[in-house]
Amino acid sequence: MDFNQDYILENDRVLLRPIESSDFENLVEFSLNEPEIWQFSLVRADGEENLKKYIDLALKSRENEQAYTFIVFDKLNNKYAGSTRFYSIQPIQKSMLLGFTWYGKSFQGTGLNKACKYLLLEFAFDQLLYERIEFRADLNNKRSINAMKSIGCTEEGVLRSESFRPDGSRRDSIVLSILKSEWESELRSKLKSSF
DSSP: OOTTSOOOEEOSSEEEEEOOGGGHHHHHHHHHHOGGGGTTOSSOOOSHHHHHHHHHHHHHHHHTTSEEEEEEEETTTTEEEEEEEEEEEETTTTEEEEEEEEEOGGGTTSSHHHHHHHHHHHIIIIISOOSEEEEEEETTOHHHHHHHHHTTOEEEEEEEEEEEOTTSOEEEEEEEEEEHHHIIIIIHHHHHTTO
């Protein structure tokens, strides 16, 4: 992955582009009106200050070649819907994590996530030629876990007490993944036909 390149990923439903500082204006309504979106997140973006920190951290992570964060634009509704990112990128191992995904409530359960994940997986497997995409979630976040399974992720197990939550408590994280062979054999066509 070239961190200096501005990747634009797009299909009929969604457009993904690198997040910018100015995207504060495009996302602040979620931070102010739907703080519960980040109930299970390791990095919260509820409230103006947290959103500024969230975007700043995303930009610094890209600068340091640790993560690549996209803003999600819903073309069907002509509105910004949320954010997602690649992180823990390991080019030598051809492996990375896909996560920090969140959407405003009105975009959840609409097929937007599947359209978004299709673009990201297509980019990772078909363009970057990665072999494994990993997903993690708080074990208590049933909605997120169900969403990951619905796109074809395979559950691998649970990392006990894997990280700190923002409140200082410890989090058990479920680990799921998709392999390139699975993407090529069936998941690509299955996911494409689901949105």
